[in-house]
Every structure is written in C-alpha cells, then in structure tokens.
Amino acid sequence: xxxxxxxxxxxxxxxxxxxxxxxxxxSNYKVEQQKLDAxxxxxxxxxxxxxxxxxxxxxxxxxENSSIKECIAxxxxxxxxxxxxxxxxxxxxIRENIGKKLLESIEKDTxxxxxxxxxxxxxxxxxxxxxxxxxxxxLFPSLKNTPLWIVKSFQPAESVIPSNIVSPQILDxxxxxxxxxxxxxxxxxxxxxxxxxxxxxxxPRCLTDKLEFFIFAEDSFQLQExxxxxxxxxxxxxxxxxxxxxxxxILFRDGMSSDNLSRSIFxxxxxxxxxxxxxxxxxxxxxxxxxxxxxxxxxxxxxLIDPVLLSESASMLNLSLMxxxxxxxxxxxxxxxxxxxxxxxxxxxxxxxxxxxxWGVRHITFVDYSKVAYSNPVRQSLxxxxxxxxxxxxxxxxxxxxxxxxxxxxxxxxxxxxxMLGHPIYESDIEKTKRDxxxxxxxxxxxxxIFLLTDTRESRWLPTxxxxxxxxxxxxxxxxxxxxxxxxxxxxxxxENRLGCYFxxxxxAPSNSVIDRTLDQTCTxxxxxxxxxxxxxxxELFVSLLQHxxxxxxxxxxxxxxxxxxxxxxxxxxxxxxxxxxxxxxAYQQCSACSEYVISEWEKRKWDFVLQAINDCDYIEELCGLxxxxxxxxxxxxxxxxxxxxxxxLA
Amino acid sequence: MNxxxxxxxxxxxxxxxxxxxxxxxxxxxxxxxxWQVKPYNDETTSFVVExxxxxxxxxxxxxxxxxxxxxxxxxxxxxFFQLYSEGCFPYTKLEGVAALLRPENRDLALExxxxxxxxxxxxxxxxxxxxxxxxxxxxxxxxxxxxxxxxMWILYIHRLLSPITAPMVEALDDKSP
Numbered sequence: 001x002x003x004x005x006x007x008x009x010x011x012x013x014x015x016x017x018x019x020x021x022x023x024x025x026x027s028n029y030k031v032e033q034q035k036l037d038a039x040x041x042x043x044x045x046x047x048x049x050x051x052x053x054x055x056x057x058x059x060x061x062x063x064e065n066s067s068i069k070e071c072i073a074x075x076x077x078x079x080x081x082x083x084x085x086x087x088x089x090x091x092x093x094i095r096e097n098i099g100k101k102l103l104e105s106i107e108k109d110t111x112x113x114x115x116x117x118x119x120x121x122x123x124x125x126x127x128x129x130x131x132x133x134x135x136x137x138x139l140f141p142s143l144k145n146t147p148l149w150i151v152k153s154f155q156p157a158e159s160v161i162p163s164n165i166v167s168p169q170i171l172d173x174x175x176x177x178x179x180x181x182x183x184x185x186x187x188x189x190x191x192x193x194x195x196x197x198x199x200x201x202x203x204p205r206c207l208t209d210k211l212e213f214f215i216f217a218e219d220s221f222q223l224q225e226x227x228x229x230x231x232x233x234x235x236x237x238x239x240x241x242x243x244x245x246x247x248x249x250i251l252f253r254d255g256m257s258s259d260n261l262s263r264s265i266f267x268x269x270x271x272x273x274x275x276x277x278x279x280x281x282x283x284x285x286x287x288x289x290x291x292x293x294x295x296x297x298x299x300x301x302x303x304l305i306d307p308v309l310l311s312e313s314a315s316m317l318n319l320s321l322m323x324x325x326x327x328x329x330x331x332x333x334x335x336x337x338x339x340x341x342x343x344x345x346x347x348x349x350x351x352x353x354x355x356x357x358x359w360g361v362r363h364i365t366f367v368d369y370s371k372v373a374y375s376n377p378v379r380q381s382l383x384x385x386x387x388x389x390x391x392x393x394x395x396x397x398x399x400x401x402x403x404x405x406x407x408x409x410x411x412x413x414x415x416x417x418x419x420m421l422g423h424p425i426y427e428s429d430i431e432k433t434k435r436d437x438x439x440x441x442x443x444x445x446x447x448x449x450i451f452l453l454t455d456t457r458e459s460r461w462l463p464t465x466x467x468x469x470x471x472x473x474x475x476x477x478x479x480x481x482x483x484x485x486x487x488x489x490x491x492x493x494x495x496e497n498r499l500g501c502y503f504x505x506x507x508x509a510p511s512n513s514v515i516d517r518t519l520d521q522t523c524t525x526x527x528x529x530x531x532x533x534x535x536x537x538x539x540e541l542f543v544s545l546l547q548h549x550x551x552x553x554x555x556x557x558x559x560x561x562x563x564x565x566x567x568x569x570x571x572x573x574x575x576x577x578x579x580x581x582x583x584x585x586x587a588y589q590q591c592s593a594c595s596e597y598v599i600s601e602w603e604k605r606k607w608d609f610v611l612q613a614i615n616d617c618d619y620i621e622e623l624c625g626l627x628x629x630x631x632x633x634x635x636x637x638x639x640x641x642x643x644x645x646x647x648x649x650l651a
Numbered sequence: 652m653n654x655x656x657x658x659x660x661x662x663x664x665x666x667x668x669x670x671x672x673x674x675x676x677x678x679x680x681x682x683x684x685x686w687q688v689k690p691y692n693d694e695t696t697s698f699v700v701e702x703x704x705x706x707x708x709x710x711x712x713x714x715x716x717x718x719x720x721x722x723x724x725x726x727x728x729x730x731f732f733q734l735y736s737e738g739c740f741p742y743t744k745l746e747g748v749a750a751l752l753r754p755e756n757r758d759l760a761l762e763x764x765x766x767x768x769x770x771x772x773x774x775x776x777x778x779x780x781x782x783x784x785x786x787x788x789x790x791x792x793x794x795x796x797x798x799x800x801x802x803m804w805i806l807y808i809h810r811l812l813s814p815i816t817a818p819m820v821e822a823l824d825d826k827s828p
Contacts, residue, residue: 010699015711017687017738021772050669050818052687054738069666136739144703222709223697232705257667284703290737292698292708303743304733304774576718 008148009269012221014047016123016287017054018125019302023487025059026079027129036081045073045121049253049263051229055240057123069256071218071230072179073119078128086126086135086228086296098122098141099283106237106467108204115184118233126295132305137296138287138378140229145279148531149247149269152628154264156248157264161187163216166195167259170216183230187250188213202579207242210466214266227267228253229285235269240281245271248444263478308407308637315406319360329563332360338473339363341443342465343418344453345394347526348477349482350380352451353398357406359543364402365443366395366413379528415440420458421592422512424615434607441466441606449473449542452502462610464489464501464593465602473545473552476502479526479540484534486541487570490587490596493553499569501594505585508630509592509620527575537571540564554641556584591627597624654721654728655680657801661719668822675771683771684717686818690751711778713751715815718771720803727788728801730808731769733776734815748777753813760811779808805822 395413
C-alpha cells in the first residue's frame, strides 16, 4: 500500500447485477400497469462489503423498516417503449440530469438526513418482452472536476480505532438506524475521549467542536488498494458542502455483523485542487460493459424464461448428460438431423413418434389416410377423445399433437393413401391415387428414414420398393396378437451381402389381406404391451444404426459394432413366453419388393409401373420370377407324391 | 429440528459473510441466496479509465443466485443455482458451468448437475441432483436433528461446485468454534 502514499486516490467502478427475476417483474409491471407510460419507476440496489463492487438491482422500493442487512441505494428506472427510443435517447442529458439531482442533494444538504442520496443511481432500459431480450444501461453518477484527494496514509483501521470498543457500537448503530444511514456514518471521540458512533448529519458538530473523527464509508471492493464508488461521492460531498481540505476516512469492509474492523482500512487524505478543479462540475458514471467499453448491454434471457427454449434445453439435457457421462462417442447430431417419415399414424406410429422425440429427432412427417376413431385414444398416445368427436384426420392430428409436446419440432401430416398390391385402382380413382403417389414419392425423396407402421402386409410393398431404390433407411414393424417384429431392410450398398426385406421370405407377392374378413380379422388385435415393446425396439434399432459408421449399409453384428452395442437385422418377440429372437436373412433374388427386377422397373417407369403392378395381379410375380418358383415348387410337390405312392406299394 | 429451522439457523452465518439471504415460505420453506465470486478460470482485468483518471475499471466477478429447499421425494436438501457473467448473462450450457469449476471437481459435478424448474422464481436453474445427495447422507449417517446437518451438506455441495460455493463455506468456517 505504500505505493499509494502521495498519489491521488482512485476509485473502483460499481457493476450492476441484474437477475432474471428483475426482468420478469419489469415485464409484468409493463404489461399490467405501466403500459405505454414512460414515467420513472422506483427501484433499489443492494450491496455490502463482500459483494465485490457488485450492486444487485431489485425491482421496487426497499421497504421502510427493512430487515435487509445490506446497504440500500435508491434508484430510478426509465424504461423506453421502443428500441428506437432507447437507441436515440440523449444519454448526455440523462447523465447531466441525474448529476444535477446529486449536486442538489449535496448543496441543499438533504444528504445530511438521508446519506444514501449520495449513492442514487439510474437504470435506463428497453424491454423487448416478446423475445425476452432486455437492453439496459446503468448509471452510477459521480461529479467530475472536484478536487483530488492525495493519500497521506493507508493502513489497517484497527491501527487507529480500537475495534473492541467501537465495533459493538457500530453494530448497535446499524441495527437501530434505518437503511438510509448505513452507507456513511461517523465514529468520533468526544471531549471525554469516549468513542461515539454518530449519523452523518452530526458532521457539522464534529467540525465545530473540533472532535477527532473518522467518516465510515461502506466499501465493496475487488482491488484492495482502491475504494469504490460510494467513497468517491462522499469525498465530493465533503469538498463541495464543507470545503474540507483534509479528512480521515475508514473504508468499512467488515460487514454489518462483524465484531471487529480487521478488513477495514484507514486512509488519511488531503485535498488538492487540480487544473480540472477549475472547470465546471460535470457528471460521469455510465457503466462499462464486460470489455470495459462504454455502451448498453443486451441480455437474452430466453434460455432461462422463454418456455419454448426452456423445453428445448431441458429435453436435450438428458441426451447431453447421456453423452457426457456414459457414452462420450454418441453422435446426437446425426439423430437430431435425421428426417423421419412415418407411414401409419396408428398405434405403432404414435409409439414410434414418441420414442423418436425422446431421442432428439426434430423432423417427423406422418402419412395416414384415416380419421381418429373412438377405439384409438386408449392405445394411440397422440390422440384424445375430442379428436374422435371432431373426426380429426390422423396424420395431421398426430403432427399437431407432437408439436404441442415439443414446440420446436417440425411436424407435418399427409392424408394420402398408399397404393397397394391386390387393391385394384379403378378408372375413376386413378387421378387421385396418382396424386397421392406423387406426394408419397416426394416425401421419400425429402426424408432420410422411413418407418413402415401400417396395418396390412400389402401396404408395405410400394414403400419397400421405393426405399430400396432410393437407398433410404427403412425400419419395419409389424404386430401379431402376442408377437411382434422389428427389422431393418437391407441396402443395395451392401452388395452381395444385402440383408433381406419384409417380403424376402415370401413365395407369393402380397395380395389383398382384408377382403372377406370380419371385423376382428381386419383389425389387428394385439396385446397392449406388444406395441410399446415393438415401437421402443424399432427406434432403438434405428438409433443404433445411425451410430454405425456405415449407416444403412451396416452389416449384421452380434458384437459391439456401435457405441450402443449390437446391430441385428430382425428381432422377433413373443409375449406368451417373454422371449426374443434375433434373426438375419439375406435378400432374395426373386423378392416381390426388393429384387433388382422390380427396382429397376420402378426406376424406369415410376407411376406407370405402380399402376400396372396393382391392376395386373400376375405382373409382379412374373417380373421378379416368383411365378417360376411357384411352378417349380408345384412340380417338386407332384414328384413327391409319386415317390410316396411307390413306398406304399412297397409297404 | 425441522428443515425450516435448519435454514433459519444458517442465515446469520451467511449474512455475516456478506451473502444476501431471503427466507421465503409459500408451499415450502426456501432460502434464496446471492453472492459474487471469482470463478476458477478467472481472467480479471483492470485498467485506468482514460477519460477520467480517477476511475479504475475492474471486470466483474460471477454473480451467483442460489436456492436451498427440501426435496420431498428424496428427503434431502436440494441446491439450485443460476450463474451470471458480467452481472447479467446467464450460464445456460453445461460446458460453461463446468469451466468455472476446479478441474478436479468437474467430473463429479457433471455427474450430479441437472436443470429444472427454479423453486423460488419463474424459469429454470441448475441443481445438484438429490439422488447423489442421498448417497452422501447414507455414507455420513448424520441425523436430520443434528445441527450440523445443513453445514455438512453445504460442504458436500462445495466439493462439487468449488470455487463457486466458497463464500458459503467461508461463512460456516468463520462461525465454527
């Protein structure tokens, strides 16, 4: 501290500390009461010896009989109604106005009764409530061009004041006096050498009676050797009002509950007029930003307050923590960025959608032709009773409901039908079906992964053809009464090791599975848990596939081929004995859906191929070679019968 | 002692260290705290303001707002907090919070931190997940009636969040015999 001796005292700036609660209260006040009125609003600031030059700004006035154990500074909030008003405000005029108020407090000596008038401050703001952005600038005014104060001595306060005698009196004074007295007070020795603690208004008496006295200034500091802003204004008061040329200050750094003065500092000061002292007084004090530059701050609190962003950060937190703590190599970005197309918005579709959202998928499109039925809500988690009453289309309703769950999602629903083998398209329906087909094809092109979640075998045929040709990830799930299947279709990029599709084990092309069926046979009747298990496993298989470096071309692996573990081809589960099978199979050269014969025809002729395939029931089987396989099979069966007859004769 | 009494008992020690305390009781007792602290990666800068030689600018410390409440599900105290840089910019990313902590604490802290609804205000706050606190109390075998129940728990929190929670521990040290 010896380096300070003989030098002019310098002061640390105060920093505003404003939390989300303040802005929330301001927003409420603005919306409910103030509206367009730009009148100043009362606020206050709190600081203490440990707050490291930070002053917490609190909305509203401090209560009169406050039990707050800190120094209170009274402040004014001026809130602009528009950003333009904020930007174009005359900040010089604002500064000079508050400077005038400060000077008036000093010259009229209202400071004597209310010492905390030396630390009045201003907050100028613009609250963009809708976007949770708050522009603000704090002003802690001081008067410039007052005389300098030269440091004669800088030492611990306990070297000049017996803290064992004085500290209890200080505590008593602070407890009994109101908050306006706390920032500045006097400790004096009377004529009988008794130590007294007096309010600042007793300063004239101390001067007149020539008492030995020290003026205490509550000091919140970061750097030990410099007092903070309140002391600067106190010294300005002593110069202007009392023309003091010397003074003894205690930087009170021990707090309102301390029983000693171990942290406090005594400084002995002598006033010195400088060249600037001849200039008129002016005001300084606009707060600097974190880089030390003059200018307002803009706070974006949407991540703390905006419900939409809250939902985003909170829902992603679980996944981030998963990656931080357990699976550091987990690629969450690839999951989030994958666009998923769900064909079917029923029990499977709702379940898959929910699980995808849990994993952070943010783009989901539904395709479903039907409307929400009264039997749906109990099993299909995205629909309600009201949706049934309003006969909501399932695809759009599911999309809307997902957005209610997570507002930042991109969701869409399309009520289109999927052309199906075995369901001929009549002349009158061709145009509409063609339009639906084109929408479907465009959806396939614009999405990365397809989930086949429809309720019939034949409805999965065309999507299989298209997904194989376009090399899209396809996850297929189907249900039985107490069994379920989840599988990933193979990819052309797997070459000769291409995994099979849903139809690769069939020797017949799919046909109409619902014709001449009763209600219980047309609806898929399943145990309730089947869907939940199947949809969970479908999404987990999908996420694991995304983690594999080869993606859709990943081979079957029964070991740790991804950070999440194995990567099977097909999983079949059975609830009656709670068992699970992992199966794999290669692509079938004569497959009715994924064989090269079928794929290449679709690629060449698109809609014309689809129309022919659906309206000509023999076309696909002949094209892919299944007709020949069937004929070979029939021949093998006849030959076996002949063999059996021989045995009987022999027997 | 009930939890309310534990909180009230804590206040004088915290206040003496300059931690702003506000006891709130709506549906449950909650103690709201505020303080400033130098973080681990402190890059404090200071310089003389050129326009007026009397002013020294010092870059601000981290502002901490904290809430202590009792978790009814886990039956342990729960510590919520918000951190602000430059007095106004909230830390909302886990990486940002971790960077303020001592390196040797970061792994422990990352295992224990989560985001949730702030008990004393609107919006969200970071919190130390109470399931980790449960394990701590099971190991310590300290009774809820013991006057050192909350102080011991604060030491546990400090182990995760040091140096951010240093003022609380210093306050308790000041008052210990």
